[in-house]
Amino acid sequence: MQIVHTIADLRAALAGKGHPAFVPTMGNLHDGHLSLVRLARQHGDVTVASIFVNRLQFLPHEDFDSYPRTWDADCAKLEAEGCDILFAPRELDLYPEPQTFKVQPDAALADILEGHFRPGFFTGVCTVVMKLFQAVFATNGGGVAVFGQKDYQQLMVIRRMVRQFALPIEIMAAPTARAGSGLALSSRNGYLSDEQRVQAMALSQALKTLADASLQGGNLAELEAQAMADLRAQGWEPDYLTVRQRSDLQTPEKAQAGQLVALGAARIGGTRLIDNLEF
């Protein structure tokens, strides 16, 4: 696996290699990330992963400084998965000057749910992803990029960005990789104590319970409030637990199986976890 840090070196490494399949990450890689790499390998001429903890998408009080950085282990895992190129820009490689131009997604999609609780988050995500896409694809005429369904709203925002800017990039979704307990794998799970890790499975269970209850009928807002109260009783601080339409993440007029997704974000101890379930 070739490791490059600058955009120029990345483009040189990609020259003549066809259409890349690209997996952007913030590192601290787990099996979820690696499943994306496996999918990417089947859909490109050359497989590229990136590791970059993007300051633009963190709020001042969030965990940018403490975000787990596990460089050697990450390189070994990518190498073992057969990744061809690892793009690991330093901050000045990607942002040599203050990034004053930004990609601002539409509020209807990006200021709800995650964007409501993390203002500016999706602007930070879109701006870095646009930049990474330019670095990886511009000189190779497009390709495929793989994102996880774990970050459901992010996947939708990126798809819409690609569509609206007519980027020559196909976005592929990879299903959420989970631990045996049902807990969605996440770099932030590393913040959990053993006890919290056991408690953490309650988030995916709460989404399942909410999904089932919403199909039984009843008032959605009340069911959501009940789901949040149940999680609170188990020591969580939920930001939201909600049922939305898959098409636009708006509240459905009526719950119809096959078109919905339950999404949740909640803190256990100081750790904020997210998850979702299509149903």
Ligand code: AMP
């Ligand atoms: P991150 O490093 O958290 O920015 O994630 C990089 C990519 O991996 C994103 O597309 C995530 O959606 C995806 N990802 C993270 N966790 C999982 C998981 N448990 N299953 C599948 N994909 C995941």
